[in-house]
Amino acid sequence: MTTSTTGGAPPAGGTAREEPLPDRQIALIDLLDRLLSDGVVLTGDVVLSLADIDLVRVSLRALVVAISERAPSPWAASTAPERDEP
């Protein structure tokens, strides 16, 4: 369930069970946050290395998620470094 303090955000996330209703459906991006970067990382037999997962993430960002030049976080290193070019 999604709660918003202001504005009418589209409901996202939550305990969507079997209902395929769009507004009950978990936002894919929230799911991918958890399924690609989280979960127990085991080395399966089909070795999808972490580098591959990173490649997926990079590709997804390149292909699907527009790479924004804006800082991912408006404040500096307190949350994570930003804008630091390698």
Next chain:
Amino acid sequence: MTEQVVYAYAVARDSTELAEALSGLEGVARSPVHLVRGGQGGELVAAVSPVDAADFGEVPLRRHLEDLTWLEAVARAHHGVIEALTERITVLPLRLATVYLDDDRVRGMLDRRGDVFADRLARLTAHVEWGVKLYVEPSAEEPPPAVPASDDAGPGRSYLRRRRAERHARDDVYRTARSAAESVAEAARRYAVEHARHRVQQGELARGPGENVTNDAYLVPLERGEEFRSEVRRAVEGLSGIRVEVTGPWAPYSFAAPVETHDEGHEGAPAAGEPPDAPGGVPGERPAHRGTQRAAP
């Protein structure tokens, strides 16, 4: 019949509730989910289902993962299994596309890692994950009324002045966002036992409105979920231009891996610290944002 491999969803303790949850449960590609027992004298189980090697072998898998439609179908199926299990028991969700050659290999994994799984399951029992995202609303990013240009100001100068005013307005919004983030974190940590930070959401998949400025996950005792949610919402009350979105309860995805130890032989698990360099070095992809950062609150 096509060659099959085994897709693993989660690790849990064996129980009668688990057997009930599994009844009729379908996973990726609508394959029936079953249990593989092992580890801790057979008390641990992995929920798995058979999938086609033609789709989940190393090469096809890598290709498929580039396909958002395919990725979404697998992600939702994976999540469906996790949700069905989580309704009844505590599970350790495995990462998307954890694939083994056969059940015996899964059993071997349970045997080798049994102690770590058991510890983590004990920690996560009766806890759920809540997602907390903070947004700066688009309206708040609009520039203030243009500063009237004085007579001697040329077009160049008034442009600069306007840009400066815009920047100040934006700085104000981010200052507010930052203090909102601190309030939210403070409220959240009164209830949470662990905290994880995801990268902020951007791009087409990020559903607004507004710009996402924090994307956190908290591990919260089951019975404190409602309090947690209302306190987090209260923390941003009255702050203009700031919106908080609480998602969940989730299975403890962001907390499944032990905080410090990771699977042996697997370099660079996605924890706080230094993730490996991005292959290819896509511009704008910041290394520090490629992993989830975890910490006790």
